[in-house]
Structure formats: C-alpha cells, structure tokens
Amino acid sequence: STASREDTDEMADPPSAGELSEQQQLIDVNPPRGTRDFPPEDMRLRNWLFGHFREVSRILSFEEVDFPVLESESLFIRKAGEEITQQLYNFEDKGGRRVVLRPEITPSLARLVIKQGKSVSLPLKWFTIGQCWRYERMTRGRRREHYQWNMDIFGVSKVRAEAELIHAIVLFFERLGITSSDVGIRVSSRKVLQAVLQMYCIPEKIFAEVCVIVDKWGKITKEEVEKELSLAGVTPEAVKGIVEVLSLKSLDKLEEVLGSDGEAVADLKKLFELAEQYGYSQWLTFDASIVRGLAYYTGVVFEAFDREGKLRAICGGGRYDRLLSTFGSDDIPACGFGFGDAVIVELLKEKGLLPDLMRQVDDIVFPLDEELDGQASKIATALRQKGRSVDLVEEKRLKWVFKHAERINASRLVLVGNSELQRGMVRVKVLSTREEYEVKIGELS
Numbered sequence: 199s200t201a202s203r204e205d206t207d208e209m210a211d212p213p214s215a216g217e218l219s220e221q222q223q224l225i226d227v228n229p230p231r232g233t234r235d236f237p238p239e240d241m242r243l244r245n246w247l248f249g250h251f252r253e254v255s256r257i258l259s260f261e262e263v264d265f266p267v268l269e270s271e272s273l274f275i276r277k278a279g280e281e282i283t284q285q286l287y288n289f290e291d292k293g294g295r296r297v298v299l300r301p302e303i304t305p306s307l308a309r310l311v312i313k314q315g316k317s318v319s320l321p322l323k324w325f326t327i328g329q330c331w332r333y334e335r336m337t338r339g340r341r342r343e344h345y346q347w348n349m350d351i352f353g354v355s356k357v358r359a360e361a362e363l364i365h366a367i368v369l370f371f372e373r374l375g376i377t378s379s380d381v382g383i384r385v386s387s388r389k390v391l392q393a394v395l396q397m398y399c400i401p402e403k404i405f406a407e408v409c410v411i412v413d414k415w416g417k418i419t420k421e422e423v424e425k426e427l428s429l430a431g432v433t434p435e436a437v438k439g440i441v442e443v444l445s446l447k448s449l450d451k452l453e454e455v456l457g458s459d460g461e462a463v464a465d466l467k468k469l470f471e472l473a474e475q476y477g478y479s480q481w482l483t484f485d486a487s488i489v490r491g492l493a494y495y496t497g498v499v500f501e502a503f504d505r506e507g508k509l510r511a512i513c514g515g516g517r518y519d520r521l522l523s524t525f526g527s528d529d530i531p532a533c534g535f536g537f538g539d540a541v542i543v544e545l546l547k548e549k550g551l552l553p554d555l556m557r558q559v560d561d562i563v564f565p566l567d568e569e570l571d572g573q574a575s576k577i578a579t580a581l582r583q584k585g586r587s588v589d590l591v592e593e594k595r596l597k598w599v600f601k602h603a604e605r606i607n608a609s610r611l612v613l614v615g616n617s618e619l620q621r622g623m624v625r626v627k628v629l630s631t632r633e634e635y636e637v638k639i640g641e642l643s
C-alpha cells in the first residue's frame with residue numbers, strides 16, 4: 199500500500215515551476231551569495247565550537263560584550279590599502295547615513311571602550327563572538343560572512359597581555375584535541391619593521407601601508423612585494439633591509455641585526471620567557487615575516503597555522519596601542535585576536551576531530567488514543583517543569599514513534615493509554631535498556 203504522509207518522514211516533492219501560477223513561483227530557497235544557513239546539524243557543530251570559545255573566555259576571566267553588526271562606515275575608513283577596507287559591505291541607509299556590515303570587531307571594541315570612558319576601570323578583558331562581513335566579487339566564490347571569536351585586553355602595555363591571549367588560543371586548541379604537532383603559532387613584532395624603517399629613515403607615516411604590503415609576503419611574489427614597497431616610497435636599500443630581516447627565524451639573529459636595546463627584541467624575549475612559564479612554548483615559533491594585514495597593529499603580532507601548510511591562518515592578532523587616538527580619543531594600550539569559524543572546522547576535518555553531535559531528547563510523550571491528547575499535554579507539562587526535554591507526538595502510528603525515538607535519541611518513551619490512566623498510571627519504556635514499567639502520573643520524574 200502507498201504509505202500515507204504521516205507514515206514517512208520524507209517531505210513531498212515541491213511542486214514543479216510549471217504547476218505554480220505566475221505569483222506562486224518558488225522563491226530561491228538559497229541564502230544570499232556567500233552566506234550560510236545553519237540547519238540543526240550545522241547549528242549543533244557551531245554551538246559546540248562557540249561553547250568552547252565561551253568556556254575558554256570564562257577560564258581566562260574575560261567578560262562578554264556585544265555590538266550591532268551594522269556600524270558607521272567611518273569606523274573602517276583607513277588609508278593603508280588593506281583588503282578588509284577595500285571589501286567593505288557598505289551602503290547608505292534610508293536616513294542617508296553611510297553604514298557597513300562590520301568587516302571586523304576590533305573597531306567596535308575600541309568605540310565601546312571610548313564610550314564607556316572613565317566609567318570602566320582598566321584593565322578590561324572583553325570577548326565577543328560576532329558575524330563579520332565582506333563584499334567580495336563572487337569571482338573567487340569565497341564566503342561573504344563568517345563568525346569571529348575576539349578576545350581583547352585594554353590597559354595592559356606589557357607583553358603579559360599577548361601571553362594571556364596566546365594562552366587562550368592554546369587552551370582552545372587543546373580542548374579540541376589539537377596539539378602543537380598539528381598547529382604552531384608564529385610570533386613577531388611590528389617593532390621589527392619599524393626599527394628597519396627607522397634605520398633607513400623611512401617616514402613613519404607610511405609604516406602602516408608598508409606593513410600591509412609586507413603581509414603579502416609569501417602570498418604574492420617577492421618581486422611584487424618589492425615593487426609595491428617601492429611604489430609606497432620605500433627606497434631600494436630599505437627594501438633590501440626589509441627583505442633581509444623578514445627571513446630571520448631566530449631571536450638571536452634578530453638581535454644581531456637590530457641590537458639588544460630595541461623594544462622589539464626585548465618584547466619578544468620576554469614573551470618567549472613567559473611562554474616557558476605558561477608551558478606552551480612548544481607552540482611558538484619566532485618568524486620575522488609575520489606582520490598581519492591590519493593597519494593598526496603596533497607591536498607583537500601572532501597567527502596560528504597548520505603545520506602541514508594546507509590551510510589559511512587559523513586565527514591571528516596583535517597589539518594595537520594607537521587605535522583609539524585614530525578615533526579622536528586618548529590612547530589606551532590594547533591587544534587582541536580574531537578567530538574565525540571556518541578554517542578551524544577545515545582543520546578539525548583534516549585531523550578527524552569533528553565531534554559526532556546527535557540530537558538528544560529526554561522523553562517522547564505519546565497518547566495512544568486521540569482523546570488522550572489533553573492528558574498527554576498535562577504529562578508533558580509536568581516533565582518540562584522538571585527541566586526534561588519532551589517531544590510531544592500525536593497523529594502517528596506507534597511504529598513511527600519507535601523509529602522517531604531512535605532517530606532523536608530519546609531516553610524514554612512515555613505512553614499515555616486508557617487502561618493505565620484508569621489506574622492513574624502511564625507506561626514508561628527506557629529505550630536504552632528496553633526496561634518497561636508503569637508509574638503513577640504524579641510520581642513521573
């Protein structure tokens with residue numbers, strides 16, 4: 199016989215376009231280009247990931263904050279040629295205001311710190327998980343949104359802040375089963391590049407632009423980097439000096455080039471000493487080519503990478519001591535990182551570490567006869583008030599209910615039947631042990 203719809207759990211085929219009248223044309227059920235839906239299975243993974251973000255933030259004693267996804271465009275207008283500012287998801291709203299879907303979170307954090315002003319005592323340790331956007335020509339077919347975990351410390355000028363943030367990143371990886379054999383964290387400081395530019399009397403005003411160009415090292419050819427540096431106003435000998443320093447992979451070598459009295463070497467030495475004490479130095483590696491691509495970094499910068507070299511940077515961050523003054527406020531030393539929700543999932547897949555997250559329900563309550571739907575509602579209410587998750591099912595055959603119970607990993611099946619109700623009872627099946635018993639309705643827990 200043909201199974202009726204309530205017997206199967208497959209959706210009927212949607213009507214074909216020809217079966218719909220003009221105004222009933224099926225809408226495009228896909229989300230806008232470059233964006234994602236999160237159906238239950240994907241949402242379980244996302245909640246699992248964000249749960250670890252939150253737990254690590256709690257363990258590091260960070261407070262959660264949040265901001266509108268929509269921000270004034272003025273927060274992100276920067277002249278250093280960053281990709282992030284060239285791909286702003288910007289528009290004019292109905293009030294004629296220039297607004298954006300934020301491409302990153304740090305400027306919002308800075309805005310709130312300024313807004314809070316004297317009402318907050320430093321240091322501040324804030325975290326947030328928020329959706330960020332870019333408008334990229336779909337030629338590269340890349341996503342236009344992702345969720346980013348940000349942790350930021352305001353008011354700590356010493357590298358203790360960087361050490362704390364890196365500790366958070368290491369703890370997060372360890373919670374997911376990722377080890378320092380899978381992932382490393384490259385560390386350097388923009389003060390390295392700053393020192394080199396000073397050695398060659400390159401004006402400070404092009405520092406941010408030079409950093410954005412140097413960040414392309416390894417992504418575009420050496421010749422292209424040199425050409426862009428030259429166009430930015432860096433002399434040929436300074437370009438040579440920069441290229442030489444970028445290849446340094448040891449602090450000792452760096453010290454030979456920059457001398458031992460500079461801030462860059464001192465900061466990095468202190469950070470690596472602290473790393474030993476935290477017990478995570480096996481994750482760290484000094485790499486002078488790391489500058490990160492955001493204009494506002496001023497000091498230590500770091501990024502996590504997969505040692506097999508198959509993926510883009512997993513997360514990254516650094517010190518940005520001068521960002522607040524670009525918004526007209528007094529500066530407050532600051533340091534933070536962003537951790538996207540996409541590359542980490544690719545890494546977990548690579549390492550076979552994706553968790554198997556099942557839907558789980560405590561009880562299915564099922565009236566065996568239609569007229570018992572009221573009794574079933576009472577029983578569901580009593581159980582829910584005790585905090586049990588209850589799936590109240592009706593208009594189904596018992597065979598379907600057993601299959602459904604298996605599908606949603608229900609712990610118990612509570613059957614509401616006339617004969618039991620006559621005696622003030624319901625029948626309970628414990629699905630894991632097949633144990634079956636009757637219990638007084640008032641004693642069901």
Ligand SMILES: Nc1ccc(Br)nc1
Nearest residue numbers: 301330331332341343
């Ligand atoms: N900044 C940014 C925003 C959105 C995506 Br997807 N990637 C980077």
